[in-house]
Amino acid sequence: MIDLKRVRTFGLIAGGTLSFVAAIGMVESFNERTLINPGITMGLLLILGIAAVFGYIVAAGKPNPLVETARDSRSGGIAGGLTGAIAGVVTSLFVLFVDTFDVSEFFPNMREPLVEAMTFELGVPVGLLVLTAVVTATAAAGGAFHGMSDSFRAGMSRALGWVVAFALFELVVSEILDFADPLVDLIYAPRGGLQPWAAVIIGALAWWLSTRYKGRGEAFTERVKDSEAGSRLRRSVILFGVAAVIILPMIVGGVVNELLITSGLFILMGLGLNIVVGLAGLLDLGYVAFFAVGAYGTAILTSPSSPAFAPGLSWWIALPIVMVLAAIAGLFVGTPVIRMRGDYLAIVTLGFGEIVRILLLSDWLTPIFGGAQGITRIPGIPVPGAGTISGTDPQLFIYFTFMFVLLAAYISYRAQNSRIGRSWAAMREDEDVAEAIGISTVQAKLLAFVTGAVIASFAGALFSAKVGTVFTNSFDVLVSIIILVVVIVGGMGSIRGVVVGALVLIGILGGPKSPGLLAEFSEFKLLIYGALLVYMMLKRPEGLLPSVRRSRELHGEDLTQDAWLDKGGDFTGDSAEEEATT
Amino acid sequence: MKKSRSVRLIAALGALALVIAACGDGGGEFEAGELGAVEVGADEAIQIRSLNAITGEVAFLGIPNENAIRMAVDDYGQIAGRDVNVGTGLDDLCSAxxxxxxxxxxxxxxxxxxxxxxxxxxxxxxxxxxxxxxxxSMISASNTSPSLTSDLEGTAGENYYAGYYRTAHNDLFQGQAAANFVFENLDLTKVALIHDGDPYTNGLTTAFENAFTELGGEIVVHTAVSVGQTDMVPVLTEVAAGEPELIFFPIFPAEGTAIAQQVSGVAGLEDVVLMAADGLSVTNFLDLPESENMYFSGPDTRFDENTNEATDLNGEQFLADYESEFGEAPSADFWGHAYDATTMLLTAIEAVAVEDGDSLWIDRQALRDELNSISGFDGLIGSITCDEYGDCGANVISIFQHNNLDDHQASKANILYTYSG
Amino acid sequence: MTTTTSPSKTSRRFRFNWVDSFLWFIRVSALIAIVIGIVGSVQLFLEGEGPTAEQWRDLVISGLSTGFMYGLIALGYSMVYGVLGFINFAHGEVFMSGLMVSLIAATLMFENGFWDANPTLALLIVLSISMLVSTLVAVLAERIAYRPLRGAPRLIPLITSIGVSFFLQYAFAGIFGVATRSYPPAPGNLGNDVEFLGIAIEGTKLLVVGVALISMVGLWWFVAKTKTGRAMRAVAEDKEIAGLMGINVDRTIVTTFAVGGAMAGVAGLLWALLFRAVDFLTGFLPGIKAFTAAVLGGIGNLPGAMLGGVLLGLFENVGPLLVLNGLGIPAVSQLKDAVAFAALVLVLVFRPTGLLGERLGSEDRA
Structure with a gap:
C-alpha cells in the first residue's frame, strides 16, 4: 500500500532540498572534488544521496509503534520512485527557471554554471531528463532498499559506506599508507579520486567482511562493557587505545595532525563548556571570552613584541598565571549573572563575550592588547632538548594537545562523579529543591564557571603557542556557538560525546576559522551546523553519544532537562517528522 | 624565529631521501642546496599553490586574485615540457x-x-x-602590512621570514601618497581618519597619520567603527566634532557604504571631502550614487598599456580575457599583482630548473635567490624590482576621483596624482 | 529560582553576602563612571570642544529613530516570550529575511522609475512584501522547529532557535550572496528635511517614528480589544487552562509568531529607509539589541518593549560620546555595541524585571 499523500509531500520536500543545494552553489563546488575517477564527483554523490534518503524515508512510512511496518521492496521501490520523479521534476523546473530567466543580479549562484552542474553538462532538455531519470532511479533504489533482507541491507550499507569513506578521506588514507606508496598509487588516481576497480574491490571486501564477521564487532563491544574494570581484556583495550593515540600522529602527516590539533582545541573548549552547560545546566553563549583570556594572556606574557608589557616568560610559567586570570574572569562574569534566569543568562553571557572582543580590538586598549594589529611573534612551547614546539611542528605539538585534553577529561570525569557533580545534577534538575536540600547553588554555579573558564584558558594558551599570532577575529561569537554545537551534537554531559563531536564537526567539516578534512564544506559548514543543531534538538537531543549517567537517571514526569534528554525529546507523543507531513 | 630541530631533521632526511632517490634514478648529477630541491618526473606537473580569501566577506578581494593566478598559469604554458598545476584553490579565510x-x-x-x-x-x-x-617561496598579491617585509629603511619587519615576497605595495607608500595628495594637491590640513579594526585599514590610517603630521597637517580625529556596524551617525558625529575638512576611511564595503550614505545627514559634515582606499574601489561601492566625486587611493591600475614580459599580455587584453572567462570585471584591484606574481614565480622556476636525465630539478634556495635578484621585470603593474625583504611592488600609488558612475574603468583612469617611491 | 535578589534569602544565607557586595560594587562603580563621564562631556561642551548643540540634537533624533525600530523588533521577542516563555533567538533573522527579499522589489522599482514616481505606493509594496516574508518565515520556524518542542525544558527551544538563526543566516548568504547590497535612496522628497515642532528633521526619520507609533497602537488594540488578542493573553497566562476553556492553543501561538513576524517586517521597511545597507548578517546585532530592549522594558510587556527600544537606541547613539568621551577614551564609536551590551548587563543587575515590570504567564515566573 503506497501512501500517496506522503509521496507527494516528501517528493516536494526532496525537490525543494535539491533546488536549495543547487541554489546555494553546493553542487557546483562539490563537483570540483572527484570521488571515483572519472566522473563520480562529490556533487553527484550529494544529489544521489538526497534522492536515496528521501526514497528510503517514504518507503519506511510513518513510524507506528502499534503496527509492524510492512517491508516490501517492490512497493517501497515504487513509492521511492514516485517520490524521486516528483523531486526530479521540481528540480528540473527550478533549473529550467534559472536557465530561462537571468536572476543572477539578486541570486549570484543562479547562472549557467549551476545549469551545467545540474544537467551534467548535457544542456537543458536532455540534461533535465537525465537528471529526473537519475533522481527517480536513485530514490526508487533507496525505497527498495528499505524492503530488502537485513543481511543485504547490512552488506550494502557497509560496502557503500566504506567506498565513500575511502574516497572522501583520501588524504588520511594515503598518509597512513605512506609507507606503501605503490599501493596508494594503485588505489587512487594521480590527482584525486578512487580508481574504479579499487572502489569495486573495497566495496566487495567490506560486504564480505560484514557477512563473514556479522555481529562480531557488537559482541566484542558488549564483552568489553561487561568485563570488570581492571580485567585483562579491559586493560588490553585501554593499552591499545593509548598506543594508537601515541603512534597515530607519527604515521599521519602534517595536515591530519593540524586537523587533530584544531579539533583538540575544540575538544578542550567543548569539555569546558560541557561542565557549564551539560553538567551545571547554565547556557553560556560567551564562552569564547575565556578562550580569549587564555590566548591573549599567553601572548602578552610570552611574546617579545607585546605592546605594553613584555616579560617574555616561558610558556610553562605563563600557563599557571593565565589559569588564574581565567579563573578570575570566570568569577567576574559568573557573579553578576548568578541569579539570572537561564535564558537571560544566555544573552548576558553572549554580551560579555562581545564586550571582551570589542575591548581587545579597541583603539582605547591598543597600547595593551595591540588592537587591530594583534600580538605577533608568540614563541612556541619550550621543551628541554627539543627547542620550542609550535604550530610549525604539528607532529610534535599534537602531544601537548593530547596532554591537555586528557587533563581536561580527567577533571570533567572527577568533577562529574564527585560531590560537586551531584550538586550540579541536582541543580539542573530543580534549583529550588537543590537549595532546599542544602546545596549552595551560588557556590556550585561559580565553581562551574571557574572550572569551565580554566579549561578554556588551556585551549587559549595552546592556541597562542600554535598559531604564533593572536588577532581578535579568532574570538568572535561564532566560536562560542560552534563550541555549543560540538557539545550538543556530541551529547550534553558526555565526555566521549564531546570528543567525537569535535572530531567529526571540527576535524571533518571545519572550525570557525579553519577548513576541515573536507575543505569543500567550508563555505557551507555554518549552514550545516545550524541545521544540525535544530535536527539534534528535535530528533536526538541526547546527542550522538549520550552520557551513561544520564541514561541511568530515572525518567521523571517533570519536564526537566535530563528527563527530556533521556526520552529522546519525544514529549508530545508524536514525532517531529509527523508534524512536518501534516 | 628559530627553526626547531625536528624540522631541520626532517628537512635533512628529506634532502637525503631526495639525494638517494636521485642516485637511484641513475642521474645523480644534481646537487640540492641547503633547502633541498624538488624533483619533477618526466610526465609529472610542476606544483604551485594559490592561497587566497575565496569565501566569506573578503571573497571580493581573494577571488580576482585566484582567477588571475589561473589565467597566468594558462597563459604561461609549459616549463621544460611540463605542465604547471595549481591544485584546488586554498582558502586563507582572511585570518591567522x-x-x-x-x-x-x-x-x-x-x-x-x-x-x-x-x-x-x-x-x-x-x-x-x-x-x-x-x-x-611565497608571493602575495595583496598583503600590504609593513611588518611582513620592512620599514623601507632597511629594518626587517617583525613578521618577515625568508622566502616571502609581494607584488603589492607596502602600506607606508600608500599612507605617504595619500597624505601628500591631501596636503599638497587638495591643500587641506585637517583630516579625520576612520578604520574598522582590521590590521590593513588600521595600518593604513596609522601610516597616513604619521606621514600627514610629518608634512605639517593635523589629524583632528582618529577613530574606528566596528565590523557589522550600520548606524554611523554616532561615529560621524564624533568626527564632526573635530571639524575636519576631509575624512579618510580606507575600510571595506559593508561599513564604507553606511558611512558614505549617512555622512550628508550629519550637521557639520555637509561639505566634507571623502576619501577612501582600494578596499572601497570595488564594484559594489562604486555603483553607489554617494560614491560619486570621492577620492580613492590605491595601486595604479592603468595597466592597459603595460605588457607582462613573460606572457606578452597587456592589461587591456587581460581585462577582456577576464570578462569573457568569468562573466564580470574583477571585483578588486589586485588582479594585475596576482598575475604578475604568478608569472614572476614561473619565470624564476624556469630559470633555476635543471634537467637531469628524465627529471627536472628545482632547487628551493636557488629559486629564492632568483626571486631576490629580480630587477626590472616588466609586469602588468609596471616594472618590478625586488628588494632584499621581498617588497617587489611597482610601488606606484595613484589617486583617482570617481567621476563616472556608469563606467568604473573610466573613473579609475581619472587619475589626479601619482606617487612612486 | 526568582530573578530578583530576594532579601530574605540573602539574610538567611549570610555567608554568601559577598555576591551581593560584588553586585553593589558593580552598581556603584558604574554609576560613578557614568557621572564622571557626563561631567567630563559637559565640561568639554562648555569649553567649545566636542559636538555642538546641533550635533547633539541630531544624535538624539537619530537615536530615537533607531530606537523605535529596535522597539518594533522587540515587540516580537516580547510577545513570544510572554506566550511561550522562550527567547526566539532567530527573530533577528526573521527581520532580515523580509528586508532581504523586499530589496528585490525595491531595486526593480527603482530601476524602472516607479520608486520615485509613486513613492507612497512603492513604499507600501516594499512594506507588504517585507511583512509577508517575515511573517511566513516566523510561522514556518514555529511549525517546523518549535512546535515539536512545546513542553520541553526552556533551554532546549532556545538552543533550537540558535540553530534556526544560523541556518537562516547562511541559507540567505548562500542564495543571495555575501555581498552587502543597498536599498535605493528614500523615494520622492522623503529624504529632505521637514520642519517639525520648530526643528528641521529628516523626513525619513519622522516617517520611521510615525510608522512605529501607528504599529504600536495597532498592536495594542489587537491584543487588548480583539478576541484573538484575548486568547493570546489567556494562553500566556496558562496554556492548559486556556485549552480547557476552548481556546485553540496551537492557532493562538501561530498567531503570536505571525504578529511578531509582521512587526519585524515593518521594522524591515524602517531599516531600509534609515540604513539602506543589507547583508545576511544584518539581522544578528539588531536582533540581540532588540532582545536587550525587550528585557530593558520588562519582557512580555508590550509598551515596555517600545520604551526599551527607544532607550537603547538613545544609549548606544548618545552613550559613547556622552559618557566614554567624557572619560577620555579614544575612538569611542568603536565601543558602541559594547555600550549596548553593558546596558543590558547593568539593567539586569539594577532591575532584573525591567523598567515597566515583566508580564509573564504563571508557569514562566519560576
Whole structure:
C-alpha cells in the first residue's frame, strides 16, 4: 500500500532540498572534488544521496509503534520512485527557471554554471531528463532498499559506506599508507579520486567482511562493557587505545595532525563548556571570552613584541598565571549573572563575550592588547632538548594537545562523579529543591564557571603557542556557538560525546576559522551546523553519544532537562517528522 | 624565529631521501642546496599553490586574485615540457588560523615549489613562518602590512621570514601618497581618519597619520567603527566634532557604504571631502550614487598599456580575457599583482630548473635567490624590482576621483596624482 | 529560582553576602563612571570642544529613530516570550529575511522609475512584501522547529532557535550572496528635511517614528480589544487552562509568531529607509539589541518593549560620546555595541524585571 499523500509531500520536500543545494552553489563546488575517477564527483554523490534518503524515508512510512511496518521492496521501490520523479521534476523546473530567466543580479549562484552542474553538462532538455531519470532511479533504489533482507541491507550499507569513506578521506588514507606508496598509487588516481576497480574491490571486501564477521564487532563491544574494570581484556583495550593515540600522529602527516590539533582545541573548549552547560545546566553563549583570556594572556606574557608589557616568560610559567586570570574572569562574569534566569543568562553571557572582543580590538586598549594589529611573534612551547614546539611542528605539538585534553577529561570525569557533580545534577534538575536540600547553588554555579573558564584558558594558551599570532577575529561569537554545537551534537554531559563531536564537526567539516578534512564544506559548514543543531534538538537531543549517567537517571514526569534528554525529546507523543507531513 | 630541530631533521632526511632517490634514478648529477630541491618526473606537473580569501566577506578581494593566478598559469604554458598545476584553490579565510592551516596543507605536499598568496596580511603572518621553514617561496598579491617585509629603511619587519615576497605595495607608500595628495594637491590640513579594526585599514590610517603630521597637517580625529556596524551617525558625529575638512576611511564595503550614505545627514559634515582606499574601489561601492566625486587611493591600475614580459599580455587584453572567462570585471584591484606574481614565480622556476636525465630539478634556495635578484621585470603593474625583504611592488600609488558612475574603468583612469617611491 | 535578589534569602544565607557586595560594587562603580563621564562631556561642551548643540540634537533624533525600530523588533521577542516563555533567538533573522527579499522589489522599482514616481505606493509594496516574508518565515520556524518542542525544558527551544538563526543566516548568504547590497535612496522628497515642532528633521526619520507609533497602537488594540488578542493573553497566562476553556492553543501561538513576524517586517521597511545597507548578517546585532530592549522594558510587556527600544537606541547613539568621551577614551564609536551590551548587563543587575515590570504567564515566573 503506497501512501500517496506522503509521496507527494516528501517528493516536494526532496525537490525543494535539491533546488536549495543547487541554489546555494553546493553542487557546483562539490563537483570540483572527484570521488571515483572519472566522473563520480562529490556533487553527484550529494544529489544521489538526497534522492536515496528521501526514497528510503517514504518507503519506511510513518513510524507506528502499534503496527509492524510492512517491508516490501517492490512497493517501497515504487513509492521511492514516485517520490524521486516528483523531486526530479521540481528540480528540473527550478533549473529550467534559472536557465530561462537571468536572476543572477539578486541570486549570484543562479547562472549557467549551476545549469551545467545540474544537467551534467548535457544542456537543458536532455540534461533535465537525465537528471529526473537519475533522481527517480536513485530514490526508487533507496525505497527498495528499505524492503530488502537485513543481511543485504547490512552488506550494502557497509560496502557503500566504506567506498565513500575511502574516497572522501583520501588524504588520511594515503598518509597512513605512506609507507606503501605503490599501493596508494594503485588505489587512487594521480590527482584525486578512487580508481574504479579499487572502489569495486573495497566495496566487495567490506560486504564480505560484514557477512563473514556479522555481529562480531557488537559482541566484542558488549564483552568489553561487561568485563570488570581492571580485567585483562579491559586493560588490553585501554593499552591499545593509548598506543594508537601515541603512534597515530607519527604515521599521519602534517595536515591530519593540524586537523587533530584544531579539533583538540575544540575538544578542550567543548569539555569546558560541557561542565557549564551539560553538567551545571547554565547556557553560556560567551564562552569564547575565556578562550580569549587564555590566548591573549599567553601572548602578552610570552611574546617579545607585546605592546605594553613584555616579560617574555616561558610558556610553562605563563600557563599557571593565565589559569588564574581565567579563573578570575570566570568569577567576574559568573557573579553578576548568578541569579539570572537561564535564558537571560544566555544573552548576558553572549554580551560579555562581545564586550571582551570589542575591548581587545579597541583603539582605547591598543597600547595593551595591540588592537587591530594583534600580538605577533608568540614563541612556541619550550621543551628541554627539543627547542620550542609550535604550530610549525604539528607532529610534535599534537602531544601537548593530547596532554591537555586528557587533563581536561580527567577533571570533567572527577568533577562529574564527585560531590560537586551531584550538586550540579541536582541543580539542573530543580534549583529550588537543590537549595532546599542544602546545596549552595551560588557556590556550585561559580565553581562551574571557574572550572569551565580554566579549561578554556588551556585551549587559549595552546592556541597562542600554535598559531604564533593572536588577532581578535579568532574570538568572535561564532566560536562560542560552534563550541555549543560540538557539545550538543556530541551529547550534553558526555565526555566521549564531546570528543567525537569535535572530531567529526571540527576535524571533518571545519572550525570557525579553519577548513576541515573536507575543505569543500567550508563555505557551507555554518549552514550545516545550524541545521544540525535544530535536527539534534528535535530528533536526538541526547546527542550522538549520550552520557551513561544520564541514561541511568530515572525518567521523571517533570519536564526537566535530563528527563527530556533521556526520552529522546519525544514529549508530545508524536514525532517531529509527523508534524512536518501534516 | 628559530627553526626547531625536528624540522631541520626532517628537512635533512628529506634532502637525503631526495639525494638517494636521485642516485637511484641513475642521474645523480644534481646537487640540492641547503633547502633541498624538488624533483619533477618526466610526465609529472610542476606544483604551485594559490592561497587566497575565496569565501566569506573578503571573497571580493581573494577571488580576482585566484582567477588571475589561473589565467597566468594558462597563459604561461609549459616549463621544460611540463605542465604547471595549481591544485584546488586554498582558502586563507582572511585570518591567522586559516592561513596557518592552509599553509600546513601546502607544506604537507613535498612536491610544491611555491605559493601565490595570501590575500590578507593577518593570514600571511601565520602562514609565512611555516612556508619559510619548509623552504618554499611565497608571493602575495595583496598583503600590504609593513611588518611582513620592512620599514623601507632597511629594518626587517617583525613578521618577515625568508622566502616571502609581494607584488603589492607596502602600506607606508600608500599612507605617504595619500597624505601628500591631501596636503599638497587638495591643500587641506585637517583630516579625520576612520578604520574598522582590521590590521590593513588600521595600518593604513596609522601610516597616513604619521606621514600627514610629518608634512605639517593635523589629524583632528582618529577613530574606528566596528565590523557589522550600520548606524554611523554616532561615529560621524564624533568626527564632526573635530571639524575636519576631509575624512579618510580606507575600510571595506559593508561599513564604507553606511558611512558614505549617512555622512550628508550629519550637521557639520555637509561639505566634507571623502576619501577612501582600494578596499572601497570595488564594484559594489562604486555603483553607489554617494560614491560619486570621492577620492580613492590605491595601486595604479592603468595597466592597459603595460605588457607582462613573460606572457606578452597587456592589461587591456587581460581585462577582456577576464570578462569573457568569468562573466564580470574583477571585483578588486589586485588582479594585475596576482598575475604578475604568478608569472614572476614561473619565470624564476624556469630559470633555476635543471634537467637531469628524465627529471627536472628545482632547487628551493636557488629559486629564492632568483626571486631576490629580480630587477626590472616588466609586469602588468609596471616594472618590478625586488628588494632584499621581498617588497617587489611597482610601488606606484595613484589617486583617482570617481567621476563616472556608469563606467568604473573610466573613473579609475581619472587619475589626479601619482606617487612612486 | 526568582530573578530578583530576594532579601530574605540573602539574610538567611549570610555567608554568601559577598555576591551581593560584588553586585553593589558593580552598581556603584558604574554609576560613578557614568557621572564622571557626563561631567567630563559637559565640561568639554562648555569649553567649545566636542559636538555642538546641533550635533547633539541630531544624535538624539537619530537615536530615537533607531530606537523605535529596535522597539518594533522587540515587540516580537516580547510577545513570544510572554506566550511561550522562550527567547526566539532567530527573530533577528526573521527581520532580515523580509528586508532581504523586499530589496528585490525595491531595486526593480527603482530601476524602472516607479520608486520615485509613486513613492507612497512603492513604499507600501516594499512594506507588504517585507511583512509577508517575515511573517511566513516566523510561522514556518514555529511549525517546523518549535512546535515539536512545546513542553520541553526552556533551554532546549532556545538552543533550537540558535540553530534556526544560523541556518537562516547562511541559507540567505548562500542564495543571495555575501555581498552587502543597498536599498535605493528614500523615494520622492522623503529624504529632505521637514520642519517639525520648530526643528528641521529628516523626513525619513519622522516617517520611521510615525510608522512605529501607528504599529504600536495597532498592536495594542489587537491584543487588548480583539478576541484573538484575548486568547493570546489567556494562553500566556496558562496554556492548559486556556485549552480547557476552548481556546485553540496551537492557532493562538501561530498567531503570536505571525504578529511578531509582521512587526519585524515593518521594522524591515524602517531599516531600509534609515540604513539602506543589507547583508545576511544584518539581522544578528539588531536582533540581540532588540532582545536587550525587550528585557530593558520588562519582557512580555508590550509598551515596555517600545520604551526599551527607544532607550537603547538613545544609549548606544548618545552613550559613547556622552559618557566614554567624557572619560577620555579614544575612538569611542568603536565601543558602541559594547555600550549596548553593558546596558543590558547593568539593567539586569539594577532591575532584573525591567523598567515597566515583566508580564509573564504563571508557569514562566519560576
Amino acid at each position: 588560523d586559516g592561513g596557518q592551516s592552509a599553509a600546513q596543507t601546502i607544506v604537507a605536499d613535498s612536491a610544491v615549489v611555491g605559493v601565490i598568496g595570501t590575500s590578507c596580511s593577518g593570514a600571511a603572518a601565520a602562514a609565512s613562518p611555516l612556508l619559510s621553514d619548509a623552504g618554499l
